[in-house]
Amino acid sequence: xxxxxxxxxxxxxxxxxxxTLDCVYETRDTTYYLFWYKQPPSGELVFLIxxxxxxxxxxxxxxxxxxFQKSTSSFxxxxxxxxxxxxxxxxxxxxTNFGNEKLTFGTGTRLTIIP
Amino acid sequence: DADVTQTPRNRITKTGKRIMLxxxxxxxxxxxxxxxxxxxxxxxxxxxxxxxxxxxxxEISDGYSVSRQAQAKFSLSLESAIPNQTALYFCATRRDNTxxxxxxxxTRLTVL
Numbered sequence: 366x367x368x369x370x371x372x373x374x375x376x377x378x379x380x381x382x383x384x385t386l387d388c389v390y391e392t393r394d395t396t397y398y399l400f401w402y403k404q405p406p407s408g409e410l411v412f413l414i415x416x417x418x419x420x421x422x423x424x425x426x427x428x429x430x431x432x433f434q435k436s437t438s439s440f441x442x443x444x445x446x447x448x449x450x451x452x453x454x455x456x457x458x459x460x461t462n463f464g465n466e467k468l469t470f471g472t473g474t475r476l477t478i479i480p
Numbered sequence: 481d482a483d484v485t486q487t488p489r490n491r492i493t494k495t496g497k498r499i500m501l502x503x504x505x506x507x508x509x510x511x512x513x514x515x516x517x518x519x520x521x522x523x524x525x526x527x528x529x530x531x532x533x534x535x536x537x538x539e540i541s542d543g544y545s546v547s548r549q550a551q552a553k554f555s556l557s558l559e560s561a562i563p564n565q566t567a568l569y570f571c572a573t574r575r576d577n578t579x580x581x582x583x584x585x586x587t588r589l590t591v592l
Contacts, residue, residue, distance in 0.1 A: 369522070408585070408588065409583065409586055412581075415580045466513070467525045468525070470522030
């Protein structure tokens with residue numbers, strides 16, 4: 366069975382602070398894919414990043430960075446110098462490669478950036 | 481133009497009514513999905529389709545049906561809507577099972 370845990374239900378930080386969103390996953394498969402999606406107040410789901418299980422290299426995209434650690438089954442997301450536009454619900458998700466069409470989502474972390 | 485579109489974006493209906501939610505995509509993907517999102521929860525898979533002739537139930541298919549009219553179109557129907565089907569519904573597509581799922585803008589459905 367697959368599971369994604371986002372233990373932080375809500376986080377509030379003051380603008381320009383850095384913030385890290387935690388994601389812990391469980392799967393028995395050796396090949397899998399991890400994702401982060403952003404859901405702004407308007408409701409759509411915006412794809413942010415995809416990582417496969419063979420690539421543990423961390424990634425940086427502008428103010429966003431992701432830390433993938435197989436040893437702890439974690440795929441954490443850090444926003445540097447947060448902005449009000451970063452306020453949203455962020456979902457971590459997992460899919461595996463063996464006939465499983467389901468994208469398993471965590472319950473999301475609501476991030477509020479205080480101006 | 482958006483790659484994945486959903487209509488309607490918002491709908492209010494009454495218990496017992498039949499309702500159809502539509503999804504269209506221009507990404508050329510074979511695989512399409514319907515999910516529902518309830519407040520404070522992640523997304524749950526309702527149905528998915530590999531192509532026009534291949535439709536499969538997800539984890540919460542009871543009370544729903546789907547139709548894959550063409551590669552680009554995948555509709556979700558509620559034959560007799562009930563209040564606990566009030567949710568945000570998302571359509572998604574992807575190229576293959578190693579690809580990212582790309583989501584439509586969502587349809588907010590309220591059943592009174």
